[in-house]
Amino acid sequence: MKYVYEYAPGLSREELLSRSLDTMVKLIDLTQALAAAHDLNSIMEIVRHGARDLTGADGATYVLREGDFCFYADEDAIQPLWKGSRFPMRDCVSGWAMEHHQTVVIPDIYKDDRVPHAAYEPTFVRSMAVVPIRSDNPLGAIGCYWSAQHEASPFQVRLLQILANTAAIAMENIHYELELASKAGLLEKAFESTLLSISRMIDLRDAYTSGHQRRVGLIARHIGESLGYLPDHCQALYWAGIVHDVGKIAIPAEILSKPARLTEIEFKLIQGHPETGYEILRDVDMPFPIADIVRQHHERLDGSGYPQGLSGTKILQEAQILAVADVFEAMVSHRPYRPALGYEASLSELQAHRGTCYDAQSVDALVCLVRDGFTLPD
Template sequence: MKNKSAQKHKKNTGPLDHVNRCNQVDDARRVSEEKYATVVENAPDGISIIQDEIIKFANKRQAEISGYTVEELIGKSIYDLVPPDFVSVIKERVALREQGKDIPEIFHVRLLCKDGTIKETESSTKLIQYESRPASMAITRNIAERKREEEKLQQTINDLKKAVNTTVQVLVSALESRDPYTAGHQSRSANLACAIAAEMGLDQEKIEGIRMAGVIHDIGKLSVPVEVLAKPTKLSELGFSLVKEHARSGYEMLKNVESPWPLAQIVHQHHERMDGSGYPRNLKGDEIIMEARILAVADVVEAMASHRPYRSAWSIKIALEEIDKNKGILYDNTVADACLRLFREKSYQLA
């Protein structure tokens, strides 16, 4: 009797269980939607949904960035939110997206605000389904402050470059007055090193660093006695050991100079060789930075092709044969090939 009563009760509660389950699902959905709304409305970036090039949804941050209210943004064409000269850029991106072609995930957008001002922003978009139709969700970030900081940083770098350039010119003048042979050699080596770097496709910032290091790469010779530098005969073993110290001395002079380029390191390494036979530290291979490898080749070519107090100039042909013969051994393969192309195919002249 008891079992029958329990079974009857269980049957009668079936619909109630279903209602309870439905209520639980509704509660869970409501909590999920509330969490979603909280996240979207308090996001630090603007969020909008765009469909048929019309804004269908915008969060508070999107309104704050643009200066409009959320209500004013809804229904607005995206082309009303960029300056006239930027409309074609947006149309091109929309067309590419509609064709299914890849566009950058993050791109720059000049946002036309309600008060007529233009803000620099970054935007990223993702294809979504909105109300059962294709749409784009756009995330917009105001980067005006970051741009200001970048401009300040660039100005600091420019000021630093000017200061370094002034320091370099002082050092060049000091060496030139003491040893005119070395000063001319540095200038010509720097020009060739920059040409090699450009031939290799290095960026302009690296090339500028190579130029700066090139014009002072022998600055350590300020610590070498003049009578040794200007000696008209072949140097003794002692004299040569003094000259070899110039790479280390140059590093010591430059190591505390603030610079956007590794000047001290380049100067320190420009007599190192790929097989470890160079000086002062017998570095080899990847231990030698690329800027120093480039300067090493330029230094050898210019030195061999120019007059020295202790010998007449050799021909540029002999200098290039030295590079060709020892590429991959003493000199970096890529650097050597670039140097050889300059002279043999592009008629480069030392100047």
Template sequence: MRQTTVLVVDGSASDRQKLHQILDPRVQLEEAKSGMEALTFVVQHHVDLMLLASKLPDMDGFEVLRRLNLEPRFKELPIIITTHEHSQKAEAAVAMAGGFDIIRKPFVPIIVVKKVEQVLEMEYLHRNLKKEVHRQTKLAEDRLASSERLFEETVMALAKTIDAKDAYTRGHSQRVARYARHIAFKLGWLEEEQRKIYFMGLLHDIGKIGVPEAIINKTARLTDEEYSKIKQHTVIGSEILELVAEFPELAIGARSHHERYDGKGYPDGFAGARIPIYARVIAVADAYDAMTSKRSYRGVLPQNVVRGEIAKGRGTQFDPQFADVMLQIIDEDEEYILHER
């Protein structure tokens, strides 16, 4: 273990010798006879504590202290001023200059030892506290990263489970999540908001877990009763996701992604701004994927048809703002490759 190094800065040989007699062998003592010598030494060597005389041959000890305080790397170097001054004014001057403490001359051995030990103990605790804080912070960051990875993997697994129920919509949830995040990105939403809507997109159809596969995979026209059961996936999904207290938006996306801007959607018949903003984004992304994915009753629709449907639904099925962003994305996708990724 490295021994504690104390630098004695004093022009008086007798005072330096006295400190050696008092502090040896408790610490490793180094000496400097002037201010410049002290400034040079601390640049080249590690110092745990400086005992700095208030009067030096080349400059005032307070000038040395001032110069050290100008350097960020020396800001935490504890400095005790040694002085013949015995007034409260001297103590105030040391405190104002940033000195840690004051030791008066002529030296009283027990006082010197106690003050040096006190400073070194406090520095040891401070240094180790910083290390412990850093260690605990790193542990917390690692746990958070691990927790976030677990959450993402769990959500992804659920999304794949949902999509596996429908032979014709494999990857639907992931694509909707990706499109929704892309819309949010185009809108200039913060990264955290983009992340939220991505996960909401992944789980927007989780309620289909409660819908019979025979209905989900039916190729013929659905009866009114079957369609009613399909619509229940929004309510079932929101009830499942309401259990995730730390992420309440998940339930919103699941419940409201089939609401229409004109109020003719389900399950609540909300219109306009009453529909949660996340759900309005997911609704556009969901419709785009429905039209650009192969279905049991048709193939992938041509891009111009998809664009026309989005444009037609602007202000009725879709929030105009988000429909416009989706139209912009479609126009930028000249090769029609977005739906293939």
């Protein structure tokens, strides 16, 4: 209560309590807003408004430390101050507050040697209070300015310090979030590179279907997007696509690229590739069941597929999407034993088995994609 009394002398006890409660509510609101902020601009906007609102100051600045310089990144004031300017640390009060890890209260700027008077003469500022953002190794400073002589009270200073401490935590959170996102992005890139390398190994063994898996991945991702799948889920469809034939690694290359009709034994060998793919991928830790999707990409809704002869909803939705993408890519591509079918003929073939062999929604989505101009890369 001591601080409240200092801040607003002459008020009744009830008025002081009411004002105190009001200030606490504002602080809680500001803390919640800062906790929810996900970028620096939002933090600065919350702080510059909050600093003026809490102290009744005529202006507030948000200063960032940039090496040996103070960058006046944001401000909220009755007249322009220094937004966008940089000053050497030793030439401004914010720099002094950061270097000394101390709050600065100056009732009259023209009676304090720490103030570069020339920089203040064009402004309305007559008095100020500056608090460092984070006392240990400050990230910046919050400045409050008044147009008249005014000695910021301990209560006002305390409010600014609480605001600065909360802003520091919010800035640190953003830093960690960016760091985590960057590390996650690098890991995802490394993971995708590995899958693409595996994909190319299969391409090398069968020149006729080179690029097939990558294109199937692209089609599957597009179908997923059309069906409203979330971005991570669409990415998983792409990954499943680029490795869906990895099991062919176990099939002799001469069978894979045989330009004539396969014997029954050869066909049985080919039919084993989804299961082999599953065996290769099942221990890879992935957020989506990519091994199962790969295992089921030759299953058909009516149970006529392989290797397990699954039917209907027993087949994963993602595997049904992959099946449509796989069949379409194969049909529109040239093979040594038959010419490419063309987009329209391939879609007609899929539509002829829509809902019996192939998932109706996926076929419809692909038809719409092609009608809208979707074409496959080489």
